[in-house]
Amino acid sequence: MIGIPIELYASFPIEAPVILLTESVKSDPNVIASVKAQLEAGKTVVITSGLLHALEGKGIEDLVELRTTGMQEPVSSFIGAFGPGAGTSLGKASAPILFPQIRFLTNDAWPVIRGIADNNAFPILLMNQYGKGKLFILTIPDNFTDLYQLPEPVLNAIRSYVMGSFPVRIEAPAKVSLFAYDNGAFIVESFRDEPASVTIVVPRGSGVTNLVSGQSISESEAGQRAEDVNAPPHSAYKVEVPPHSYMVFRTKK
Numbered sequence: 001m002i003g004i005p006i007e008l009y010a011s012f013p014i015e016a017p018v019i020l021l022t023e024s025v026k027s028d029p030n031v032i033a034s035v036k037a038q039l040e041a042g043k044t045v046v047i048t049s050g051l052l053h054a055l056e057g058k059g060i061e062d063l064v065e066l067r068t069t070g071m072q073e074p075v076s077s078f079i080g081a082f083g084p085g086a087g088t089s090l091g092k093a094s095a096p097i098l099f100p101q102i103r104f105l106t107n108d109a110w111p112v113i114r115g116i117a118d119n120n121a122f123p124i125l126l127m128n129q130y131g132k133g134k135l136f137i138l139t140i141p142d143n144f145t146d147l148y149q150l151p152e153p154v155l156n157a158i159r160s161y162v163m164g165s166f167p168v169r170i171e172a173p174a175k176v177s178l179f180a181y182d183n184g185a186f187i188v189e190s191f192r193d194e195p196a197s198v199t200i201v202v203p204r205g206s207g208v209t210n211l212v213s214g215q216s217i218s219e220s221e222a223g224q225r226a227e228d229v230n231a232p233p234h235s236a237y238k239v240e241v242p243p244h245s246y247m248v249f250r251t252k253k
Contacts, residue, residue: 001191002147002155003170004162005180017043018164023050032059035135039063042132046162049100049139063135064128065108071101072142073122075115078150080157087114091151098142099124109137113157125158136161148174168251171199176241185211188239189246196241202251204233211248 006020012034013019019038025031032055035045052060053068060066074096079087090113099115102123111123126137138158141147150158156171163169168186170178176196179187190196200208209216217237241247 001177002150002174003159003172003176003178005166005178014038018046018162018166019043020046020162021051022048023054026051026054031055032062036063036130039133039135040131044134044136044162044164046136046138049102049137052102052137053100063130064104064137066102066104066126066128066137069101069103072098073101073115073117073120075099075117075122075124077116078113078124078154079116079121080113080153090153090157093149093151095149097146097149099139100142102126102137102139112161113154115139124154125161127161138162150174167203169201171201171236172196183250184252185248185250187246187248188241190241191244193243195243198239198241200237200239200249201234202237204235205253206235207252208237209250209252211250216252 012028012030014034014037021031021035028034035047038045049068052066056067075093076096077092078090080090081087096117099122104111104123104126109126109128111121111125112127113123113125114121115124123137124139128135128137152171152173155174159169159171166180167184168178168180170176170188173192173196175191176198177189177191179189188198188200202208207216217239239247
């Protein structure tokens with residue numbers, strides 16, 4: 001519901017280049033070793049703050065020097081960008097959102113998305129390099145449906161970091177989902193009560209075709225995306241998805 005497609009597995013998917021692990025895997029006795037192997041192989045692993053807390057004292061310290069404090073912060077505004085400095089504004093939430101507080105060592109882990117509360121910054125998405133891979137820690141609000149209250153730029157940044165080189169991603173507000181298939185087809189579905197403006201992001205040189213109408217989105221409707229360190233060169237195509245509707249597309253070279 002925040003535009004990150006997920007394929008569920010009953011066992012650890014060692015072949016996947018990106019894996020998202022939530023607190024529900026905390027009972028797997030091999031989860032730390034599995035994550036370590038993925039990272040050493042140069043792959044990306046994303047864990048939630050809930051899983052970080054559940055694995056404290058069980059070996060997660062071998063991978064990251066982070067810890068949850070048991071405290072929460074009412075975050076209302078957000079900034080992004082990798083590295084030190086003031087960062088780039090990612091907008092404000094309509095009301096404060098309670099996020100669990102994570103403490104980290106500077107230069108060991110980088111907060112690539114931060115939430116601001118009372119002029120103090122708290123990590124929303126942390127990035128830690130381990131071996132050849134990257135480990136991201138995504139802080140989940142106390143009420144997880146508050147993810148829908150995050151400003152669109154925050155969601156876009158989360159997608160950019162978490163999805164990496166995925167063949168397609170979207171830039172859109174919350175409650176817009178992406179369903180991707182291995183034949184180049186994908187579905188963008190909106191659960192919003194009003195039309196949703198969606199930007200489809202694909203590798204540079206790829207086109208996008210509406211499979212229902214058969215029409216290709218013309219180059220005049222597409223714009224080059226600003227390059228960043230999180231994704232390969234890409235192009236963007238803008239579409240409007242009606243309320244409670246979906247659109248079916250396919251990428252083409």
